[in-house]
Amino acid sequence: LLGVLFGIIVENGPISAAISSSLTVLGVITIYVVDQSTRPPFNDMASFAKEHNLQEKQMDFAVLNACDEVQPPVLLCLGDSLTHGRASSNYVDCIEPLLRRRMEGESFPSASKIGVALSKIGRTPKMLLRVINAGQNNICSWTILHERIPFVIACKPDFVTVLIGTNDMRGLYRADWANELVKGWNFPSGVKLSLDAYEANLTEAIDKLLRALPSAQIAICTLPPMGEDLYSRSNKIVHEANDRIKKIVSKFSLFGHAERIKVLNIFQKMETILAPRQVKLTCTLLDHMAWHAAWMGLAHYLFGVSWNDCSTRVGNKILTDGLHLNQIGANMVANEIVQWLVN
Numbered sequence: 001l002l003g004v005l006f007g008i009i010v011e012n013g014p015i016s017a018a019i020s021s022s023l024t025v026l027g028v029i030t031i032y033v034v035d036q037s038t039r040p041p042f043n044d045m046a047s048f049a050k051e052h053n054l055q056e057k058q059m060d061f062a063v064l065n066a067c068d069e070v071q072p073p074v075l076l077c078l079g080d081s082l083t084h085g086r087a088s089s090n091y092v093d094c095i096e097p098l099l100r101r102r103m104e105g106e107s108f109p110s111a112s113k114i115g116v117a118l119s120k121i122g123r124t125p126k127m128l129l130r131v132i133n134a135g136q137n138n139i140c141s142w143t144i145l146h147e148r149i150p151f152v153i154a155c156k157p158d159f160v161t162v163l164i165g166t167n168d169m170r171g172l173y174r175a176d177w178a179n180e181l182v183k184g185w186n187f188p189s190g191v192k193l194s195l196d197a198y199e200a201n202l203t204e205a206i207d208k209l210l211r212a213l214p215s216a217q218i219a220i221c222t223l224p225p226m227g228e229d230l231y232s233r234s235n236k237i238v239h240e241a242n243d244r245i246k247k248i249v250s251k252f253s254l255f256g257h258a259e260r261i262k263v264l265n266i267f268q269k270m271e272t273i274l275a276p277r278q279v280k281l282t283c284t285l286l287d288h289m290a291w292h293a294a295w296m297g298l299a300h301y302l303f304g305v306s307w308n309d310c311s312t313r314v315g316n317k318i319l320t321d322g323l324h325l326n327q328i329g330a331n332m333v334a335n336e337i338v339q340w341l342v343n
Contacts, residue, residue: 038086041133043093045076045151073117075341076132076155078148079163081324082224082333083135087293088324089307092133094334099128102338113217114341117158129341132157140167140193141201143185149205153212160209161264161337163221166323168198169241170226173234174287199244206248210257217260219340220249222267224329227286227322228274234286242267264336270318270329285314286322293321 040046077083077092085092099114114129134152136143144164152160171178171193178193191197202220209218222242226234242265249263285292292314299305307326311319318329325333 038137041084041086041090041092041135043131043133045132045134045155071121072127072130073114073121073158074130074132074155075159075161075337076134076152076157077161077163077337078134078144078152079161079221080135080139080167081137082166083133083163084137085133085135085330087137087297088320089327089330090133091325091330091333091337092131092135094330095131095337096127096129098331098334099338099341102342103128112342113159138167138181138184139164140171140181140185141165141198141205142187142191145201145205145208149208152209156213157216159217159219159341160213161219161221162202162205163223163266163333165198165202165223165241165245166226168193169223169234169237170323172237173226195240195244198241199248202245203248203251206252206261210252210260217262219262219264219337220245221264221333221336222246224266224270224325224333225274225319228316228319230271230274232286238267262340264340266333266336269332269336273317273328285316289321289323293324296320 075095077095081087083092118128132155134148136148139148141164144162167181171181172195181193182191206218206220209216222245223238226232226238229235246263249261252261296305296307296310299310300307307320307324308328310321311317311326311328314320316322316326318326318332320326
């Protein structure tokens with residue numbers, strides 16, 4: 001489109017033709033990278049519904065119990081782009097293989113979460129765990145509560161992990177990002193991003209899950225760092241959010257749900273890697289996240305550069321553009337989830 005417009009505006013000639021061709025190629029590359037970064041996961045809720053001839057708005061996966069093939073327990077991972085796994089490494093796809101390797105040559109502890117779920121089946125399924133990726137780029141806690149929770153409940157998962165809030169905190173870090181999120185998700189008048197709103201949204205979402213899924217185990221993940229400087233203003237905001245997460249889960253535990261809900265302290269695990277470092281560039285990296293996300297997406301999807309290499313080139317250990325995860329960070333999240341399942 002850029003090439004065509006340039007050709008119309010500028011007189012034809014070798015120079016304008018070269019520029020027009022260059023812009024056309026650039027446009028095609030941009031479309032390709034954006035498509036790769038935003039396309040739905042192959043194992044999202046809609047794909048799972050289609051596979052079993054179910055309507056997404058009327059999903060009821062309990063009917064799978066009637067199938068001849070043994071169905072594995074279902075884990076649903078709910079979150080934003082960190083879960084979606086297209087703008088960064090995909091921790092969701094690491095979980096089942098990691099679980100299988102973890103238990104290779106061993107039997108699951110009968111009292112473990114996954115052990116109990118498998119014992120109910122009676123036979124060993126082909127997969128130890130069916131994992132649904134319910135991540136969506138750029139999503140906030142308000143949208144999770146009002147748009148995604150009904151679909152999660154319809155899936156009737158055995159296990160649910162929730163990693164949400166990074167975009168809420170990103171909006172608190174910068175007002176222009178907050179305005180983009182509010183307009184982009186068409187929030188109702190008066191709805192704003194704040195720590196109190198985040199706490200209220202997450203509390204209501206968890207309450208709905210606990211009530212509607214009485215046998216499901218639920219894990220709420222603390223938010224990863226925003227930038228690798230642990231003492232930056234962005235990470236002070238993340239600390240406040242994580243304190244709210246712990247408080248919310250503690251309240252539910254006190255009201256009789258201690259056996260069903262748990263905090264997975266992702267931030268703490270990542271902190272052990274980042275704490276010894278003196279980071280100077282990461283705050284600037286986070287502030288220019290869009291630019292870094294763009295060139296990293298181009299490098300990864302067009303030239304096959306790994307997310308780990310993208311991180312290394314900007315001096316990071318677990319984050320790529322200051323917000324998203326490389327493979328090291330994704331493995332840390334997956335490990336925490338697997339550890340939760342086998343305990």
